[in-house]
Amino acid sequence: MPSAQIVPTLLARLRQAHPDARYELNWSTPFELLVATILAAQCTDERVNRVTATLFQKYSGPQAFAEANTPELEEDLRPTGFYKQKAKSVQNMSRELLAKFGGEVPRTIEGLVTLPGVARKTANVVLNTAFNLPSGIIVDTHVARVSQRLGLTKKEKPEDIEQDLMKLVPQDQWTFFGPATVLHGRYTCTARKPKCEECPFNDLCPKIGV
DNA sequence: CTCCCGATAT
DNA sequence: ATATCAGGAG
Numbered sequence A: 001m002p003s004a005q006i007v008p009t010l011l012a013r014l015r016q017a018h019p020d021a022r023y024e025l026n027w028s029t030p031f032e033l034l035v036a037t038i039l040a041a042q043c044t045d046e047r048v049n050r051v052t053a054t055l056f057q058k059y060s061g062p063q064a065f066a067e068a069n070t071p072e073l074e075e076d077l078r079p080t081g082f083y084k085q086k087a088k089s090v091q092n093m094s095r096e097l098l099a100k101f102g103g104e105v106p107r108t109i110e111g112l113v114t115l116p117g118v119a120r121k122t123a124n125v126v127l128n129t130a131f132n133l134p135s136g137i138i139v140d141t142h143v144a145r146v147s148q149r150l151g152l153t154k155k156e157k158p159e160d161i162e163q164d165l166m167k168l169v170p171q172d173q174w175t176f177f178g179p180a181t182v183l184h185g186r187y188t189c190t191a192r193k194p195k196c197e198e199c200p201f202n203d204l205c206p207k208i209g210v
Numbered sequence B: 001c002t003c004c005c006g007a008t009a010t
Numbered sequence C: 001a002t003a004t005c006a007g008g009a010g
Helices: A003-017 A030-039 A045-058 A062-067 A070-080 A083-101 A109-113 A120-130 A141-149 A158-168 A171-187
Strands: none
Touching (some): A030 A120, A062 A083, A070 A083, A109 A120, A120 A171, A141 A158, A141 A171, A158 A171
């Protein structure tokens, strides 16, 4: 069966499994979601949430991060891993945000991607989740793995996978498909021991790469 | 392609 | 012990 044919079934069953799929990062403003998403690289949401709970009390917005003492910020971010890189990204991102966008998170992928530490995945998370804009499809390690196993793409690079998915999935489903597929990958189609027995797509999955 | 880097599941 | 985890920059 061509992969395009299974997409409507896929979307219907995804909705059953994850009716209110949304990101599991905690945030109260688009800026906080942007910071949290940068911190989420190679790190679980749970650990990011543990850090941001106190982080966002200490640093109230882009101005506070821009003026922060860098070694101190590094320590604040240490539990998320890559902490020197992430401290630099968050601080420089905040400075650029103030300099170029008046401290307001831009609502376009072109604008977001100019910020340090922000590429398509992070930009799509912010636009899809905070602004409900179908700017593209979030492709992280989970979406990539699930899409490959289901035979929706044979590509390796996230940007190429996103292109394939955008052709297959109707645009008004993009903001649902991304987060829902992330959850499916996180809890069912896991990297190491995928739970194929309890997977709602078991009957239509070629199980590529499993 | 390599590097950044700590925490957790297997 | 080691692969992997909501990636991105140089």
